[in-house]
Amino acid sequence: MKPFLNNRIPELLKNANRVFLCTHIAPDGDAIGSLLALKRMLEGMGKSVTACCADPVPRRFCDLPGAADVVLPEQVTGSFDLALSVDATDEKRVGDAIGIFRTAMVRVQIDHHKGNPLFADENEVDADASAAGCIVARLIRALEQPLTAEIAACLYAAISTDTGNFCYPNVDAECFEIMSALRATGFDFGSWARQLHLMREPEYLGMLARALATLTYSHGGKVTTMTVGPKDYAMVGAKPEHSENIVNYGMYIPDVQLCCFVNSTEDRVTKLSIRSLPPYSARRVAARLGGGGHEVAAGATLKLPVDEVLPLLNQAIDEEMNSQS
Numbered sequence: 001m002k003p004f005l006n007n008r009i010p011e012l013l014k015n016a017n018r019v020f021l022c023t024h025i026a027p028d029g030d031a032i033g034s035l036l037a038l039k040r041m042l043e044g045m046g047k048s049v050t051a052c053c054a055d056p057v058p059r060r061f062c063d064l065p066g067a068a069d070v071v072l073p074e075q076v077t078g079s080f081d082l083a084l085s086v087d088a089t090d091e092k093r094v095g096d097a098i099g100i101f102r103t104a105m106v107r108v109q110i111d112h113h114k115g116n117p118l119f120a121d122e123n124e125v126d127a128d129a130s131a132a133g134c135i136v137a138r139l140i141r142a143l144e145q146p147l148t149a150e151i152a153a154c155l156y157a158a159i160s161t162d163t164g165n166f167c168y169p170n171v172d173a174e175c176f177e178i179m180s181a182l183r184a185t186g187f188d189f190g191s192w193a194r195q196l197h198l199m200r201e202p203e204y205l206g207m208l209a210r211a212l213a214t215l216t217y218s219h220g221g222k223v224t225t226m227t228v229g230p231k232d233y234a235m236v237g238a239k240p241e242h243s244e245n246i247v248n249y250g251m252y253i254p255d256v257q258l259c260c261f262v263n264s265t266e267d268r269v270t271k272l273s274i275r276s277l278p279p280y281s282a283r284r285v286a287a288r289l290g291g292g293g294h295e296v297a298a299g300a301t302l303k304l305p306v307d308e309v310l311p312l313l314n315q316a317i318d319e320e321m322n323s324q325s
Contacts, residue, residue, distance in 0.1 A: 001177050004138040006124045009108055013042065013143065016082035020104055021051045024088040025095035028244070029161025029196065031087045032061045032070070034110070034132040037154035038086060039066050041145050052076055054095030058241040063195065064157055065150035073097045080104040085120065087132035089113040089292060110135050114283065115292055130170045133158025137178045152182040153192055164248065165197045169278065169296055206236035207243045211261065215250065218314075219258075219321050224250040225313075227262040229306060240265045247273035258282065258320070260313060262306060270309040272300045279324045288316040 004010070013019070019042055023031040031053070039051045051070045061067055073096040083104030088094045088111060094101060101107060109120035112129040129135050133155045140147060159178060163171045183189060200208075211226040218225070228243060236242070243263055250259025258280045261273040272289065274282040275297055282298040289312060291300025302309050 001138060001141060001181075002126075002129075002134075002174055004124065004135070004142040005126075006122055007142075009110075009122050009124055010139065010142045012082055012106055012108060012122065013047075013084075014045070016047060016106070018048045018078065018080045018082075019050070020076070020080040020083040020100055021049060021086065022083065022088070022094055022097040022101055023053055023086050024093040025054045026240070027053050027055060027057065027061075029061060030131045030133055030158045032057055032064065032067065033154045033156070033158030033161070034086045034136045035070065036064050036066045037133065037136050037140070037151045037158065038084065039069070040148065040151045040154065041140055041143070044145060044148070045143070050076055050078075050080070052097050052100065054097050058244065059201065060196065060241070060244070061157060064154055066154075073100060076100050082106045082108060085109040085111075086136065087111060087113075089116055091119050110139070113293065114295075128172075130168075130172055130175050131159045131162035133162065134174055134178060137181070147181055147185055149185045149187040152185040152187040156182055156187065156189070156192055157196055160193075161196060165193075170294065201242065203236055203238035203242040204244075204246075207232060207238050208246055208249065210236065211243070211246050212249065218317070221255050222257045223317055223321065224253065224256050224259040225262065226250055226260075227264075227306060227310075229264040230266060233265060247275055251275050251277070258285070258317065260285075260317070262309065262313065264306050268303060268305050270302050270304055270306050272302070272309070272313060274298045274300075280320055284323075285313075285316045285320050288319065289313065 023035045039049050042049045057067050057070050083101040091098050107120040108122045111125045112132050114127045116125045210232045211228050214227045247261035258276040263271045276282040281295050283295050286298035286300045289300040
């Protein structure tokens with residue numbers, strides 16, 4: 001396992017009594033898993049910990065240890081010695097929780113996204129880490145804290161979801177070193193693997209069916225696009241969380257190198273999820289549209305209706321595909 005480099009952060013955590021933890025809006029498995037692993041570890045150290053997210057925990061992760069204790073910003077009271085943001089690229093991604101983060105005596109962050117502006121007082125940002133959960137595992141070791149079965153379940157959720165269940169190119173040897181340590185705790189790997197990566201709610205399957213019905217190809221079959229909108233959500237009775245990771249189905253096709261899921265959950269707001277294979281970059285496509293993320297997994301949110309977003313998206317995709325031709 002790689003070392004945790006900022007030695008000041010473990011010392012600050014040791015000395016803090018009341019800790020505020022937060023993560024990014026529209027949280028994914030890495031965000032929630034890392035948040036809850038930190039919460040369990042710090043509570044084991046005798047700290048008073050408040051875990052917060054500007055959006056509710058998605059149903060898929062609600063059974064993780066401590067998930068029921070994650071609160072919304074408006075539910076937070078009191079002051080904090082230290083605030084720690086995990087898996088958030090910048091302050092904007094923290095959402096409404098950023099106000100609480102800023103009021104803490106000391107502000108710390110852990111992240112693995114390129115372009116992070118180092119917005120905290122103390123930062124541990126490693127863009128080469130496969131997941132924020134990997135950096136959290138390094139911190140647990142640096143603090144010499146026990147790796148419990150509950151923490152292991154949370155870190156498994158974090159790392160496995162951010163690596164596409166260990167299928168993405170960001171998987172490295174450290175992922176498997178950490179997984180070996182997690183398995184040694186005896187956590188119920190089989191049950192968690194099934195729940196996180198195999199089980200799907202009926203609403204998800206309904207949204208998947210409607211998305212696949214719109215699938216189109218371009219650039220000689222190298223690019224796919226799927227589109228859903230408010231009418232699809234209403235027809236299926238789904239929530240935004242029921243479309244998480246549908247974008248990946250656009251990549252499960254021979255010869256496809258880049259895919260995009262165009263997702264409009266409300267009028268004049270369009271969210272893009274983008275995936276790619278090298279040498280093409282999802283991050284560059286997203287950046288052209290004001291978004292960001294990783295090289296192979298990125299996204300953007302535009303305050304425009306779908307019919308205005310699609311030409312912009314097609315232009316960004318054209319530029320990316322042509323740049324590698």
